Amino acid sequence: MNKNLRPVWQYLIPIILTLFFLSLLSTRTHRALWYEQWALNLISPVTSVLSWSKNQVADHWKHYLYLVGAGKRNIALENELKILRQKVVTFDELVFENQRLNDVLSLKQNSWPDSIAAKIIGYDPRSEYKSIKINKGSSQGVKTDMPVVAMDGLVGKVGPVFSNEAIVLLVIDPASSVDVIVERSRVRGLLVGMAKDTELRPGYFLTRLEYLNRTSDLQISDVVITSGLDQLFPKGLLVGTVETISNNRFGIFLDADVVPTVDFSKLEEVLVLKYP
Numbered sequence: 187m188n189k190n191l192r193p194v195w196q197y198l199i200p201i202i203l204t205l206f207f208l209s210l211l212s213t214r215t216h217r218a219l220w221y222e223q224w225a226l227n228l229i230s231p232v233t234s235v236l237s238w239s240k241n242q243v244a245d246h247w248k249h250y251l252y253l254v255g256a257g258k259r260n261i262a263l264e265n266e267l268k269i270l271r272q273k274v275v276t277f278d279e280l281v282f283e284n285q286r287l288n289d290v291l292s293l294k295q296n297s298w299p300d301s302i303a304a305k306i307i308g309y310d311p312r313s314e315y316k317s318i319k320i321n322k323g324s325s326q327g328v329k330t331d332m333p334v335v336a337m338d339g340l341v342g343k344v345g346p347v348f349s350n351e352a353i354v355l356l357v358i359d360p361a362s363s364v365d366v367i368v369e370r371s372r373v374r375g376l377l378v379g380m381a382k383d384t385e386l387r388p389g390y391f392l393t394r395l396e397y398l399n400r401t402s403d404l405q406i407s408d409v410v411i412t413s414g415l416d417q418l419f420p421k422g423l424l425v426g427t428v429e430t431i432s433n434n435r436f437g438i439f440l441d442a443d444v445v446p447t448v449d450f451s452k453l454e455e456v457l458v459l460k461y462p
Contacts, residue, residue, distance in 0.1 A: 294457055298335070302326055302458040307351070309453070316359040316379065316391070317342075320456060323350045331418060333459040339424035339447040340364070340412060341456050354456070357425065357446060358391040365416035366395065366425055371403035374413060377425060377444060391450065393426060398440040404431055410444050420461050 294301050304326075308319030322328050324347050334341040334354045342356040355362055362379040375395045398404060408428040414421025426444040434441045 298457055298459050300460045302328060304456055304458055306454055306456065316356040317345065318354045318356065318453070320352050320354055321350065322458065323348045323352050325349050328352045328458055333419045333461050334456050335423060335459060336448050336453060336456050340419065341448055341453065343418060344458060356450060358393055358450065364419060364425065365413045366410050367413045368404060369409040369411050373398060373402045373404055377410065391446065393444045393446060395442040395444050396439065398442065400440055402440055404428065404440060404442060406431065417462060420459065
């Protein structure tokens with residue numbers, strides 16, 4: 187700015203502001219004087235900019251507060267949704283457990299009233315020995331060699347027994363042996379555990395039907411049940427179905443791979459039979 191004009195503005199600005207404020211203090215209702223109108227026109231853009239800026243700041247602040255509040259509400263809703271999902275899962279699990287317990291109770295009442303219902307509390311499918319641990323023991327009347335069954339058929343027999351727990355040796359364990367017959371043809375054989383996974387039915391393990399005469403009437407998908415002749419298992423318990431048939435290595439007998447009807451990987455409740 188020109189140095190000659192600077193003193194002029196130094197005096198002019200105070201005069202303009204004075205006239206503006208005098209016009210504001212005036213209580214007259216007459217038409218604005220020319221210098222009042224001129225002062226208002228001069229100040230109006232500044233006040234408009236300030237008013238617009240104030241409104242923008244206020245709008246942005248309100249928007250920010252809204253976003254903060256919305257974020258908090260979203261977090262609260264997400265936490266509530268997680269809680270509700272867990273409640274649904276818990277409810278579904280209770281429904282499934284109730285259905286399983288009803289099935290076990292029905293099996294107990296209709297087939298084996300003198301039996302002991304138990305829950306599985308331990309099972310390691312990776313172990314070389316196939317066994318499960320149940321939550322009933324000698325205090326509840328469980329004894330060694332008692333048969334153990336589920337809704338789908340034979341599970342195994344009781345091994346070591348403790349006060350409130352017991353180990354059950356599964357029919358798929360290599361140390362297990364069960365005297366069985368083929369339901370259709372009444373062919374008799376010895377079923378031993380193999381602890382070997384099936385290829386076509388994941389989660390199921392194979393057992394082997396041994397010491398069958400080469401002329402035995404045996405077919406794929408034949409149903410195998412307990413014979414009762416070993417005096418360890420009651421007659422007629424469902425054991426499994428024949429999957430393959432082959433000559434044994436000596437060529438004297440037939441062998442058959444049998445898939446148990448029980449899916450041991452999904453087993454959760456069992457019945458311990460007071461037999462004989």
